[in-house]
Amino acid sequence: VNSKSRRVLLVDDDEILRFLAQKQFKMMQLDLDTAASGPQGLTAYKERNYDLVFMDLSMPGMSGLETISRIREYELKTQRKRTPIVVTTAFDESQNSILAGADDFLLKPVLFETLQATTKKFLDIPLT
């Protein structure tokens, strides 16, 4: 599997955490796009095919849960392949996240090893 061909999207309103995510995915040798809000994330999602999405929940304007619902609606409407979405947030909202259509939930702070393991799991990359 060529990990270079995989593309990940991360939606988070915190600038430092977007910066950090760029570094972390670079270490994993994966391409990452970031978006600073729900609407930005939704636009990015519609423009490109992503293999995995990381989504923050507490954001001004459109919340992460709402963004997830919109993505799921869009997938149904366009019959696009279901993209795995992993929620990363500072509140334990695993229940709500799964209900809204997320596939996994990570509580911040997410350690690099956890991020890597979760990413590999959803991208079907063997853990080495």
Added chain:
Amino acid sequence: MSELTHPSLIQGEFPYRLRQHGFVAELGKDALQGMELGQLFDKAVAGVADIFENEYCKVLELQPDGKHVFLRAGVGWQPGLVGIAMVDTGMDSQAGFTLASEHPVIVKDLRTEKRFNGPALLREHGVVSGMSVIIHGLSGPWGVMGTHTTRIYEFTEYDITFFQTIANVLASAIQRRKGEEELERRVAERTKELQLANDLKTQFVNTISHEVRTPMAGVIGLAEYLVKEPHAEDLQEVAQHLVSSSKRLLSILNDLLDFSRLEAGKSSVEVIEFSLKTLISDVVYLFKTEAERKGLEIKTSYDVALESMTVRSDEKKIAQILTNLISNAIKFSQDGSVEVDSSLVKLHDKTFLQIAVKDYGIGIAADSQQHLFKPFVQADGSMSRRYGGSGLGLSISQKYAELLGGQIGFETKEGSGSRFWFTVLLEDM
């Protein structure tokens, strides 16, 4: 109309009095054991009617209007009256007369009674003889207890004492129940208060935990990166982000400490002489980068007098309030400017410093405005924590302004922006 032979003449004086005493003892025991009031009333009226061999007995409860009594319990009366009937307490009624006289009232023959005009209830039931006693309350009578018969009947002194004793047992039971109700009410009230305090504490912990996790994610993640990539080319930028994440953690910690000090009443005022203009430019300078990044300009303006003069107050606390207000103004603005205006206000021979921070941001919805200064409510009025911050800034600012002899307030319009202002009393120079 036949005359009823007094039961004591048949049963014997002593055994009959023993029966009365026995009933008083039994009812007293029931009352002490907490028998439900309705049940106790029923037992009392049934027992009294049985012992006196009277057809009717009743408990009337005086209503708050003082003009009516309610038939709480009774035996012998036509169906559909007990628990339903409301009777006037006018002076023409036996109950009203008893309430006014405050003594047991004996009626030998209601048909020839002159003190009052027998009420319809008794007349309709063909009552001739009867006795009424007061059931005492804490302040004034609670109600009246009455026993009645359709035959001529002579109540003795002993009978009066017995009947009044029964009424007193009921009075004690009623008082006790009222005391219990009051206690239950207080316990419920206290429980609710404790529950609220506990909910607030839980919310507090949740909020702080949430607010700490975001900068903590930055600190841990960036440090991990430094360990794994010690030769990366952007170390300077990583280190800068580490510093700002750590500062955010520190500011949450400081808010927590300030808040808890204020809650404990341990926040003291330190008055010094300082230049307001210097203080404001120092605080504004701290927000320079953040404001520029959002394309906002921070403008300052002063009353002419304030341009050069020094003032006496708590500089640190004023700086902290101002920091909170400017931080909010920037957080909730997308564009435009943030205006910091300082002026002197004279009121009742006292001089106040007023600083206002105006923004052209999202403003605050009307229904969210009243909770703004409560802990954990964000300046957009929500509790959803979509914007970072401890959620304590405005709450702390309000308490500081009050501590410095002033006030805090705001004007806002949803979609157009907000203007937050605070005043502090200036010490005489």
